[in-house]
Every structure is written in structure tokens, then in C-alpha cells.
Amino acid sequence: MxxxxxxxxxxxxxxxxxxxTFVLLGTAVAGAAEFAAPVRLEGGGQPVRVESPGYAAPCWxxxxxxxxxxxxxGQFNKGKIRVYRNLGKGKLSTAxxxxxxxxxxxxxxxW
Amino acid sequence: xAGLFHVLWGQPGGGFNAAAILTGTDDEPLIIPVEExxxxxxxxxxRPTAVDWDGxxxxxxxxxxxxGSFYLFKGKGKxxxxxxxxxxxxxxxxxKIAGAHSDPFVIDWDGxxxxxLLSGSSSGGxxxxxNLAGKGQKRxxxxxxxxxxxxxxxxxxxxxxxxxxxxxxxxxxxxxxxxDGKLDxxxxxxxxxxxxxxxxxxxxxxxxxxxxxxxxVEAMTALRNADADGRQAASQRxxxxxxxxxxxxxxxxxxxxxxxxxx
Numbered sequence: 001m002x003x004x005x006x007x008x009x010x011x012x013x014x015x016x017x018x019x020x021t022f023v024l025l026g027t028a029v030a031g032a033a034e035f036a037a038p039v040r041l042e043g044g045g046q047p048v049r050v051e052s053p054g055y056a057a058p059c060w061x062x063x064x065x066x067x068x069x070x071x072x073x074g075q076f077n078k079g080k081i082r083v084y085r086n087l088g089k090g091k092l093s094t095a096x097x098x099x100x101x102x103x104x105x106x107x108x109x110x111w
Numbered sequence: 112x113a114g115l116f117h118v119l120w121g122q123p124g125g126g127f128n129a130a131a132i133l134t135g136t137d138d139e140p141l142i143i144p145v146e147e148x149x150x151x152x153x154x155x156x157x158r159p160t161a162v163d164w165d166g167x168x169x170x171x172x173x174x175x176x177x178x179g180s181f182y183l184f185k186g187k188g189k190x191x192x193x194x195x196x197x198x199x200x201x202x203x204x205x206x207k208i209a210g211a212h213s214d215p216f217v218i219d220w221d222g223x224x225x226x227x228l229l230s231g232s233s234s235g236g237x238x239x240x241x242n243l244a245g246k247g248q249k250r251x252x253x254x255x256x257x258x259x260x261x262x263x264x265x266x267x268x269x270x271x272x273x274x275x276x277x278x279x280x281x282x283x284x285x286x287x288x289x290x291d292g293k294l295d296x297x298x299x300x301x302x303x304x305x306x307x308x309x310x311x312x313x314x315x316x317x318x319x320x321x322x323x324x325x326x327x328v329e330a331m332t333a334l335r336n337a338d339a340d341g342r343q344a345a346s347q348r349x350x351x352x353x354x355x356x357x358x359x360x361x362x363x364x365x366x367x368x369x370x371x372x373x374x
Binding site for chain 2: 031033034035036037038039040041047048049050051052053054055056057058059060065069071073074075079098099100101103105106107108109
């Protein structure tokens with residue numbers, strides 16, 4: 001019957017429309033993100049901060065091999081790097097300078 | 112600030128060697144070559160990130176620079192790189208961030224199986240360039256950058272207790288910090304913090320600075336309009352007024368690290 005064929009065609013059109021809408025929605029939101037308000041990190045109860053003139057450069061990596069990622073923060077001043085060990089439960093330790101050959105590691109070429 | 116790269120080679124059993132200049136397969140220091148006519152900002156590098164960019168099994172380096180563009184140094188294995196870098200492009204144009212100081216971080220941000228490029232900026236905020244190549248494609252095909260996190264309030268000086276987020280010169284790191292299956296973003300920044308001189312409240316500092324700023328503008332105008340005879344006195348007057356700021360507050364340039372947790 002023509003009316004059933006029309007209804008089937010209408011159903012297929014509706015399905016294609018719904019599918020296209022989902023595809024479009026998926027394309028539109030790819031990579032979009034919503035974030036909670038930023039939180040300033042602390043280590044040992046003090047804000048994580050760098051020496052003048054600033055340029056804090058964070059890195060999240062397991063530096064001490066204990067299975068937890070730690071926070072390393074590079075800075076412009078002498079190219080030094082602070083290490084904040086991950087104490088678990090969202091806590092970071094007080095900072096220590098990253099060591100290289102028994103001295104504070106420095107990357108030459110900056111202030 | 113020559114634009115060289117340094118590496119702290121790991122020692123067997125832990126620890127690091129002192130920083131050493133990274134060299135190419137020609138044993139010469141790696142550096143982005145620039146023509147003399149070009150600005151040196153093209154080869155002063157702000158950040159390298161090591162990643163297998165082309166899927167050949169060797170770590171490559173994607174590096175940012177002052178100018179805000181990106182270069183690829185192809186890895187040749189065993190810590191050596193092709194000395195001739197390749198400028199990253201989007202379509203046929205050099206891929207550039209809004210602002211300067213490109214700060215590459217490479218990760219599959221949108222979870223489609225290929226590597227995307229994220230970056231901080233001198234202007235603040237976080238930007239990302241989507242890779243359209245798709246899963247299994249070895250060479251990324253990048254769209255131009257778009258904003259992922261808006262830049263913070265542009266400010267020259269601010270009290271520490273007024274900070275609500277990162278400001279300028281952002282440097283980023285991306286990871287699933289809280290293990291909820293969604294990527295989060297660390298953002299480092301640069302900010303000038305003003306602290307009231309001993310005995311002054313923030314409100315008193317604001318009032319005094321407003322009065323001083325008026326004096327500074329007047330002194331600057333006088334200096335600009337001074338003839339040769341009056342220039343030295345006008346210059347001294349201007350310096351004296353600027354130094355008065357130190358009696359009202361101290362200013363420290365620093366940087367903090369903020370965490371954006373993805374909802």
C-alpha cells in the first residue's frame with residue numbers, strides 16, 4: 001500500500017535526520033571542554049611560586065619513582081626547577097630544587 | 112637566550128647529569144636556522160616537547176618560540192635529531208598561536224586517536240589546534256588554533272589576594288590529574304604582585320597610588336615638554352616621584368601554577 005510505503009520512507013528520513021543531528025552535535029562538541037574554576041596549587045601549605053621574573057612552567061611526572069606523579073616547576077631565573085613531591089590525597093610537599101650532579105640543576109641561557 | 116636546547120641526561124640508578132647542549136646528527140648544537148633579515152624571535156625557543164610526532168617509533172621534538180610558531184625536529188633515535196627543522200603549518204600557512212611565546216604540548220585532547228597540539232601564550236589562556244588526521248595516520252593535519260581557556264584578566268600589577276586565575280605568559284601541562292578519565296590542565300603564569308608597605312592597607316595603597324599616578328603623569332608631561340636647559344631637572348623630578356612608589360608598595364614579579372580540572 002502506498003500509504004505504508006510513504007510512512008516507511010518518512011520513518012527512514014526521520015532516522016537519517018536524527019542520525020545527522022547526532023553526528024553534527026558530535027562534531028560541534030569535539031574537543032570542547034568545561035572546567036571548574038582554576039585552583040592555585042600549594043606545596044607544604046604555601047602557594048607554588050617561582051622566582052622573579054616569573055614564567056612558571058609546570059610538568060607532572062613521577063620524578064622519584066614511587067608510582068605517583070609529582071609536580072615540577074621550571075622558571076626563567078637561571079633555568080632552575082622546583083620539585084613538589086606528591087604526598088597523596090591531593091597534597092604536595094614543600095619544594096626542593098631539582099639536583100644534577102649534586103648541585104641545583106640549571107639550564108643556561110636564561111637569566 | 113641563544114635558542115639552544117639543553118638536556119639533563121638521566122644517570123643509571125637515578126639522578127641527572129648537569130645540563131648539556133642538545134646536538135643534531137651532525138654533532139652541531141640544534142637551533143632553528145633563521146635568515147639574517149628575519150627577527151631572531153623565530154629561533155629563541157620557549158619550550159621543547161618530546162613526542163613521536165610522525166609515528167615512526169623515534170621521539171621527535173616540537174618546539175615553540177618567541178614568535179609564536181612551531182617547528183619539528185625529526186628524531187633519529189638515541190637522542191639525535193635531524194638538524195634541519197620543519198615549520199609546522201595549518202593548510203599552507205605557518206601554524207601560529209594568538210599572541211607570542213608558543214608553548215607546545217602534544218596529546219590526544221579530543222580522544223579521537225590522534226595527537227592534537229595545545230599551547231599557552233604570552234597573552235595568557237590556553238589554545239588548541241585539532242588534528243584532523245584521525246587514528247592510524249602518521250602525520251598530523253592541524254587546524255588553526257582556537258581558544259580552549261580564555262586569557263585571564265590582563266593586569267600590570269595586582270595584590271596577591273585579588274588573584275582568581277592565571278594571568279599572562281602561560282605555560283601548560285595536560286594530564287588526567289584526578290584519574291576521572293578526563294584531561295585536566297596545569298597552567299603556569301607570570302604576574303607582578305604588589306604588596307603594601309608596612310603599616311598600609313590595600314585601600315590606603317590604592318588612594319596613595321592614585322594621587323602619585325597623577326604626579327607621575329604631570330612629571331612625564333613636564334619632561335616631554337622640557338627644553339634642553341630644563342631637561343635634567345625634569346628628569347630628576349620624574350625619577351624621584353617614581354621612587355616614591357617604593358615607599359607605598361613593593362612589586363615582585365613571580366609566577367604561580369594553577370590547575371583547571373575538567374568537569
